[in-house]
Amino acid sequence: MRLGALGAFGVLLGAAACDGGLEPDPVCGRGFVGACGTAHYADTLPDSTDAIFVVAFPTFPQRCADLLAFPPTFRPFPPFALPRPYSDSAAYALPLPADRYEWVVAVWKKQGSVTFSTADTALFRVAGDYRDPADTAQRGVVTVPTGAAVGDIDFVVDFGNLRPVSSYVACASR
């Protein structure tokens, strides 16, 4: 009888302890608002790498200044960074307000201090961007719904093809 009570007590303890504890928390789950996906890495990571950011532009920037001024801007710095190490692939979740984004771009930054001027463009390279799944020759448009996340926003970060931002917009400085 006493041993039975002890066993029941043990089961009770086990049941109590089975409840709770730290659990996995998907970045794209439970009310997350923004864009989620996977960054695939290609080629060799340059030694001068400082970080790789992901930035979403509601409209494609027309001028160099737009790169830093468009929402979401690079301020507060740093913006959302992809998780290290930069090899193989990594899931990411970019917090964004509900909106339509014409350009979701992976920005490689080399080591150096940011001055928040157009001179900073010398520190940044476009490493990849989200492409339209139906036509990968085109940039993909990302629409973040209200109060939810949009998934499968995958792109390739190609360290062998880091392009200066001047390839996309005209910059007076360098």
Place this chain on the structure above:
Amino acid sequence: MRVPLIRPAVLLAALAALVPAVALAQGGDRGRGGVVRGAVRDTRGAPIRGAVVGVPGTTLYAVTDAAGRYRLAPVSAREVRVRAAAIGYAPATLTVSLASPPADSTTADFALEPSPLELTPLDVVSTKVPRFGDRAATSVAQVTEKDLDRRAVNTVDEAIDKAGGVQVLNGQINIRGSTGYVQGLNSRVLLLVDGVPMNQGDRGGINWDLVPVDQIERVDILKGAGSSLYGSAALGGVVNLTTRDVPVGAHGRLRVTGGVFADPPHAEWRFRDKTGLQGGVDVSGSYGTEVAGARFAVGERHSDGYREQDARDHWQTAGKGRWQASPRTRVDVSGAWAVDRYQVPLRWCVQSNCDNRGQAYQPFKIDQDERGARTDSRKGYLSAQVRTVASERMAWQARASWLRTHFTDYRRTSSEYAEANRWGAEARAEVHPDSTRAVLVGGEATLSDVTSDIFGTHSQSESAAYGESDQAIGAARLTAGARLDLLAVDGGSLSAVLSPRVGFTLPAAGGTLRASVGRGFRAPTMAERFVHTVALGFEVVPNPNLRPEVAWSAELGHTTPVLRALRVDAALFWTEARDLIEPALVVDTAPKIQLQNVTRARILGLDATVLAAPIPDRLTGMLTYTYLYARRLAQGGTPEEPLAFRPKHLLTLSATYAPGGGALDVGGDFRYVSRPERIELEGFVDERRVAVKVLDLSAGWTHGPLEIRLLVVNALNYIYNLVPETLAPVRTVSVTAVWSY
């Protein structure tokens, strides 16, 4: 100022020089006073080690060795009532007569009846004088050798957080919510090894692996302020480790342990392809006669760890010697040295700092910025004590000690180091004017120094005088005492702290009522005063003007047996603290962190322990519960709020079943700690935290000199953390074999 290393040698040499003088002085006493010797066994004839035998109301007491033997001297010629007691056994008293002149020797052998509800018969921590048979006025908890064996732990902190009201947060001990978590920068609990203070000289923290766990026989935990006898750091309590004595004869002990860590319970959290292992070996050998004895121990441990970058290697050596310099004078010398190299999993990975596999955080992985971080640490101590029983009415004791700690933290961008010494000396006299009264007077001096690139080069001295009187008034006992500490930093001006305490015990309602009130303090450590480093991106600047933390603690408790199968102990406690030192954000040209006397706090609560033996000699159980109401009081513009890292509820349930009462036993401990309402640096760290619900299981088999124990710690692999971004241990399955000769 760098204090020359000659000092510990000088202190110890002075003590060594004192011993022959004492022995010679006692030479004239040889032959005066008789000896009572004998053995303590259970009713089956098995020797009881660690039983206490003594003459109540005198200086005479002894602890039995592995063969159950004891020796009391000098006993005056008369009829003497000798009392023997051991935890788990009913105490017994024998009356023996010694003839005169000359006083002769006699034998008193005891056979103790099992009584699982009996508490420990000896209190060595609450009054500094070993108190035989009486309950203390302040709550004292014990972790016995049996508990240590049953839990098969590698460091003693793993065992003591099962004691009521005690919680260890990442190595930092809290007794009734005393310390919180301050990343090892201080401790509001004082560690003693055989009565000698061993908190680090620079940071004031505790190295739990300073003494090999295999050399520890018992742990006594004083709950509440103990500064009236122990001075600084005994603000929230005192933990005393009693190391094994050197038995008569040749003895050896081999302890081998090996185990595996469970993998993370979720595939998303996997961080390695192999199973994490841990293991270690401890070997010790001793030889002793009735006059002298010595033991030497060495050990090594390796752990792969249960997280990324969590490997640890530990090497240790320890020794102990005893010498009965004269029939009345005993000398004990002990020391230990440990070397550690461990990787540092400083913080778990939150989004963007590792391969997160689509998770917001990865508790088993580390922030990539901290990859490669490790710490090399060395620490050791040497202590010598002399105790002379001048007569049944008077004894005196002196000690000298040296504690040295050294660490180097290697980080990606920098490294930090500190080496510190703590020298101590103490002398005290214990007087029993009559059988109803005991008086203790003493003085203590401590000198600490540090050389460090983040703490600077400094020294701090503490000198003190103390006294305490214990008086029987009818059936009650009244204890009152005080200690005056004088503190100085770098040889500067002195500041004084007075720490009084008063307490009483009274038989009541079939049990014993106890009450005490006392003042405790903690001097700021040199690390707190002079630290200059960077933490969490902020510059941490020194504050040489820190004042001691002070607190008044009071408690009212009662212990009583209930229905023959239960013993209930409950205490209400109340602590009012002020000038607690905590990090504060100061704005100069840029935001900086500085340690300041900023906090007034109130901690009150209930501490209860129920000991049960529903099937005597086979099934025993224990429930401990602590309720904490810990508040940081409103001050300036800061509203009242919960004290950080203090849970409201702590619960431990333990049970042991030994079928047949013999070779085989099984048991378990369940620990529940509620989620702390508040943590420090909220907003700067990942705030995830959950309640603790941990179940440990064990099974042991003893056959002659061999004991094998299977231990499953955190059997349900409950994933939790006690401090921010630091995962607590996962399920660990280990087998420990101990062979004793």
